[in-house]
Structures are given as structure tokens and as C-alpha cells.
Amino acid sequence: KLGGYGLMRVMMMxxxxxxxxxxxxxxxxxxGGVFTSLVCLRQIDMKSLIAYSSVGHMGLALGGIFTYNYWGMCGALMMMVAHGLCSSALFCLVNISYERISSRSLFLNKGLINIMPSLSLWWFMFLACNMAxxxxLxxxxxxxxxxxxxxWCSLNMIFLAGISFLxxxxxxxxxxxxxxxxxxxxxxxxSLNFTREFLLMILHWIPLNFFIVKSDILLLWL
Known part of the structure; x- marks a missing residue:
């Protein structure tokens, strides 16, 4: 995310x-965004899946930066902020499960809604944000x-449809x-959920969903 922002600053030179x-x-x-999204569908390690999803989203942001237009730059910055919050929360959710199950495998982390239904709601909300x-934001x-x-090029729709669907x-x-x-x-x-874990989730979710109300912070920066 920081590398993408640095690229935006340097590219003008x-x-x-x-x-x-x-x-x-x-x-x-x-x-790269399409291929890493396909790799995500074959992952059984939750942490690897979220890491590869970050790579896929950053491929989309990098494409927006190289269009050299205003929408591309603003969209790239917005995606870096949004996915920074979203992937951070998802990594945190994986760690919460790992502390209890002692595994990140999807074969072992099954049926979590039966024992942590409140955490399942957070999984749903952040994965809904992850699929835009x-x-x-x-x-x-x-x-x-x-x-x-x-x-920039109408043929890009093929790749964009693939990335969005995957x-x-x-x-x-x-x-x-x-x-x-x-x-x-x-x-x-x-052990059931702690209050600090819920606080951590709330502090990720509020800016991720309420920044869209005040999106001119990220749109009117150039």
C-alpha cells in the first residue's frame, strides 16, 4: 500500500x-490480478488466501495508476486505504481463530458459526467489504x-470482469x-471472544464503511 502511494508520487517525475x-x-x-485471484480459489491456508487477495487488489490499483488520469489515481488511493483496512481486519480474524484452533487450515477451521456466532458476523461483514x-469504500x-x-482501453473490461467475479x-x-x-x-x-477483539473489529469497520460519506477527502487531494 505504501509502495503504491510512493509510486503515485514518483510517477509524475x-x-x-x-x-x-x-x-x-x-x-x-x-x-497478475486475475492469476492471483485464481490462486486464491485453490488455497486452504486462510492467511495465504487473504495475502493473495491483497496482491490481486493491488494489481487493479496499479493498473489505475498507469492510466495517468484523475479517476485512476483517486481510485488507486481509495483502494489502497480501503483494502488496507479490510485485509488488516481479515488477518486479525484469522489470528483470532488461530489462537483457539492452533491452525490456519480451512479443513480444521470449519463450523466456526456454531461456537462463535458473533465473530461469524464480523467475518461476513469484512468479506462483503472485500468483494466490494x-x-x-x-x-x-x-x-x-x-x-x-x-x-483507457475497452479490452480491459475482460480482465476487470474476471477480477471482480473472482x-x-x-x-x-x-x-x-x-x-x-x-x-x-x-x-x-x-475460549470465547474478548471485548478487545470486538473493539478492534469495530475500529476497522467504521472508517471502512463511513469514509464513503466523506469520500472527498480521498477524491480532492491532487
């Missing part, structure tokens, strides 16, 4: 060269990035596998 090679970086970033459901950032990339697919896959199904038989003792 190399605009002439960047305009000539932007198509190359755009193809690499969008293809309203009213999250991810939705506005994807709208801006899709507009900028399609206006991000929803692996988010649903992670939620369905971790929350539903039979509970792992090796769980003998279990």
Missing part, C-alpha cells in the same frame, strides 16, 4: 517515459478504477468453508 510503457505495466498488473459490496474505489481502465468467488469460498460445515472434532476446550 517520469510521465513522458511512463506514458510510453504504461500499457506494458497495465497488462502485467491486470493479468455497498456501502464500503471498496465499492467506490472499484467503480473509479473500472471507469478509468475502460476509458474476488467475490474467493470471498464466498472463505466464508462458506470457515463458518459452515461440521466442527473439527479435535477442539476440546475453547
Amino acid at each position: 517520469f510521465m513522458e517515459v511512463g506514458m510510453k510503457i504504461s500499457y506494458l505495466f497495465m497488462i502485467i498488473s491486470l493479468l 459490496a455497498p456501502p464500503s 471498496n465499492l467506490l474505489s472499484e467503480i473509479l478504477l473500472i471507469n478509468s481502465l475502460v476509458s 474476488s467475490a468467488a474467493y470471498s464466498l469460498y472463505l466464508y462458506a468453508f470457515s463458518q459452515h460445515g461440521m466442527l473439527f472434532s479435535g477442539v476440546y476446550s475453547f
Whole structure:
């Protein structure tokens, strides 16, 4: 995320060269976004899945930066902020499960809705944000990035459709596998949620969903 912001600042110095090679970086970033999204659908490690999803979203942001237009730059910054909050919360949720199950495998972290239903709600809300459901900041950032990339080249719609569909697919896959199904038989003792964990979730969720009300902070910065 910080590297992407640094790239946005430095690119203005190399605009002439960047305009000539932007198509190359755009193809690499969008293809990378599609391939890493496909990799996410084959992951059984929850932490790896979320890490690969970050790579896929940053491919979309990088493509927006290399369009060299206002919507692309604003959408990229917005996606970096939104996905920074969203992926941080998802990593935290994985750690909460890991502290209790002692495994990050989706084969062992099954049926968590039976023992932690309140945490299951947080899983749903953050994975909904991850697939750019309203009213999250991810939705506005994807709208801006899709507009900028399609206006640059209409063929980008093929890659964008793949990234958007696959991000929803692996988010649903992670939620369905971790929350539903039979509970792992090796769980003998279990501590329930702590207040600090809920506070941590709330402090991620509020800015992620309420920044869209005051989105001009991220739109009117150039």
C-alpha cells in the first residue's frame, strides 16, 4: 500500500517515459490480478488466501495508476486505504481463530458459526467489504478504477470482469468453508471472544464503511 502511494508520487517525475510503457505495466498488473485471484480459489491456508487477495487488489490499483488520469489515481488511493483496512481486519480474524484452533487450515477451521456466532458476523461483514459490496469504500474505489481502465482501453473490461467475479468467488469460498460445515472434532476446550477483539473489529469497520460519506477527502487531494 505504501509502495503504491510512493509510486503515485514518483510517477509524475517520469510521465513522458511512463506514458510510453504504461500499457506494458497495465497488462502485467491486470493479468497478475486475475492469476492471483485464481490462486486464491485453490488455497486452504486462510492467511495465504487473504495475502493473495491483497496482491490481486493491488494489481487493479496499479493498473489505475498507469492510466495517468484523475479517476485512476483517486481510485488507486481509495483502494489502497480501503483494502488496507479490510485485509488488516481479515488477518486479525484469522489470528483470532488461530489462537483457539492452533491452525490456519480451512479443513480444521470449519463450523466456526456454531461456537462463535458473533465473530461469524464480523467475518461476513469484512468479506462483503472485500468483494466490494455497498456501502464500503471498496465499492467506490472499484467503480473509479473500472471507469478509468475502460476509458483507457475497452479490452480491459475482460480482465476487470474476471477480477471482480473472482474476488467475490474467493470471498464466498472463505466464508462458506470457515463458518459452515461440521466442527473439527479435535477442539476440546475453547475460549470465547474478548471485548478487545470486538473493539478492534469495530475500529476497522467504521472508517471502512463511513469514509464513503466523506469520500472527498480521498477524491480532492491532487
